[in-house]
Amino acid sequence: MIPAGAGKIPEPPVAPESSADRSFSKPTTRFLTIQAATTHVTPDKIKLDLDELDNLTELYDRYEIIEKFAEGGQGEVKTAIDRLLKRYVAIKSLKREHVKNQEIIANFIAEAKVTAQLDHPSIVPLYEVNGDDENRIHIAMKLIHGRTLDDIIEDTILDCKQQKAARTDDMENESLKIRLENFIKICDAVGYAHNKKVLHRDLKPENVMVGQFHEVYVMDWGIAKVICEEGRDLPDSNGLCGTPGYIAPEVAERQAYGPASDQFALGIILFELATLKRAIPGQNITEVMTKTMAGKLESPEHYFPQYKIPDELWAIIGKATALKPADRYDSVNVLADDVRRYLRGEETIAMPDDFTRRTFRKLYKHRTLTASTVLLLLLACAGMTIFSLIRQNQSIIESKKRALALVQLHSSIADQAHQIDRHFLQVANTLDRYSDKIVFLLKAGARNGRDNICEYRSIDSGTNPQPGTVMSKFYQQDVSFSEAAYKLAPGLELGEVDAQMQAVSPIIRDLLGFMALEGKNSSGVTWNKLREQASTTGLPIPWIYVGLEKGLFINYPGSKLSGDYDPRKRVWYTAALEKNGVAWSAPYMDAFGLGVVMSASKALKDSEGKFYGVSSMDMTFEYITELMKTIKFKNDSVVCRYLVDADGNVILSTRIKDEQLKKAEKDFSTLKFDKFPYPQIAKDIRGETAGQFEAASGKSIRLIGYAPVKTLGWFYVEEIDLEKLLK
Secondary structure, eight states: OOOTTTTOOOOOOOOOOOHHHHHHHHHHHHHHHHHHHTSSOOHHHHOOOGGGGGGOEEHHHHEEEEEEEEEOSSEEEEEEEETTTOOEEEEEEEOGGGTTOHHHHHHHHHHHHHHHHOOOTTBOOEEEEEEOTTOOEEEEEEOOOEEEHHHHHHHHHHHHHHHGGGSOHHHHHHHHHHHHHHHHHHHHHHHHHHHTTEEOOOOOGGGEEEETTSOEEEOOOTTOEEBOTTSOBOOOTTOSOSOTTTSOHHHHHHOOOOHHHHHHHHHHHHHHHHHSSOSSOOSSHHHHHHHHHHTOOOOSOOSSTTSOOOHHHHHHHHHHTOSSGGGSOSSHHHHHHHHHHHHTTOOOSSSOOOHHHHHHHHHHHTHHHHHHHHHHHHHHHHHHHHHHHHTTTHHHHHHHHHHHHHHHHHHHHHHHHHHHHHHHHHHHHHHHHHHHHHHHHHHHTOOOOOTTEEEGGGOOOSSSOOTTEEEETTTTEEEESSOEEEEEOTTOOHHHHHHHHHHHGGGGGGHHHHHTTTTTTOTTOOHHHHHHHHHHTOOSOSOEEEEETTSEEEEESBOOOOTTOOGGGSHHHHHHHTSSSEEEOOOEEOTTSOOEEEEEEEEEEOTTOOEEEEEEEEEEHHHHHHHTTSSOOGGGOEEEEEEEOTTSOEEEESOOOHHHHHHHHHHTOBOOOOOOSOTTHHHHGGGOSOEEEEEEETTEEEEEEEEEETTTTEEEEEEEEHHHHHO
């Protein structure tokens, strides 16, 4: 809250005006006045007046606190729900032991005021500052869902290790391009702050978040520094600020903070994004600071030596992290522009082109004409020679063709297995988050009412429809996306589980997002559009449900089911009881009418081991088989695709017989597939690595290729018609 008189925008003198001009001149003058007053953040705009704290609004009048998810030396961060606007927010709160420490309070308020005045898409918006009856101070801000740059670097390293040789230079270059685009957004935010006369002073990968939709946020402005208009530094009682390894040499030597200091930290971040390793490692802080003051960075080598860092990018890193501030870029904005030039394949400031590079760059720019000219010359010179050698080398070509086809097949199957593995891992992660939320709500036991959970028999689009009930083209029945449906096991009374239903009621509004795997294929899609997609073509997860220990069953979207349905007797429920973590079921017949489905389920237990029930998500047979067909082969050479377990038993196959479906449909049981037609598969997959072998099938030769799907503990197998493949 701004104290009376502080930061007030004075009205400038206005020249006399005619009545014809009056309606236009006043708004224009006021806008220019506001624009002038908000050009920079200045010390007078962030100074603390203790009288301000007396007028803070009560935190708990506006927000409902959910849980704490982060904590520091002076503050803690919790998630909360805005009672008025019904949105999730983050609440950063000053700890109780600091409520009488005016210096800490001043820093806390200063952080809030600085952040509030930095209005940029890559800086987290601050909503308001609140108080409470304990004299604590709280900052309400946007709740960010995403990963830090540090997490992205670690995930990239893990991805490289998992894919190994299958991860090509092109794949790493594409990954690096995405990381550099995020880096540019960071620079844009920091450049904006510098223009507002604010230094961040603690830039590092842990303080940058990348959201679910590629939005980038520069976090933690707690030790930001405001530069006076006169060029004098604002007095700073914090001493040396920042994180060793990212502090600029001039800061480490004499605490000389400036825009170039932030640029040095950005250069270190760019180093780590490019190489996937620390720029200034050390056994202790003293060693790190000594290397910093000497400007000694690690060698310009990728974490995985098979990937080469381009010279132009290393030149940009070297200029941004130069020992002397004067040798760095003129501003962070210039640094960002140089990275943009690098991504566009243009000449950079850090590494101007010499004659050779300039020539090759022009040739690359006109590569189609250059390649055509070279190709014509080569064809003219080598045409007769090639013709004379064709017959002599025909057998060699055929042999190499066969070998190349087998190598490509091996790589393609490994890629397909990796894609399947990543999808199932995403489903498992989504189920984990859904299960944790259910356990949290059940353990909290809050009574929220159950307006969005109805009895399963009321889902009917007939004469007296339940609000939100529609006849779905995808589900081929009445469903409700506004409500979940509950069903009591035989003998269970509503009063025994009504409190549990009320406790889990708040999660219903989020289930459509879980069904879309929290943003997969739904970037920028509204809830209504997502609901329409679920109703007409279906989402990756068509059903999401939970069965509690007493026999309460809640499924979404709401739908009808048989009256004797007891979740505790279903395949998905019993499978989860036998496994610690996510249990994957074999395909079985869906009780809700979607045909063959496959479930991922998990036992609901809190940290003390108390059991609440089982949560589960379904995928349809058609969806999984389509997932197994994302990579196509020439000549339709694939005979069948399978998922088999470690003993060679078929769990799922794209080839299914009518009698198998009828048997599973009769008693809603697990779908039983024929045995794998080539028994040697069990012996070959024991090494848990990818491979292939040939087997006879009548007069044809089949090539059997396989690769592990580690998330499931199964193997993805393809049966290939070898003759068609080689054609």
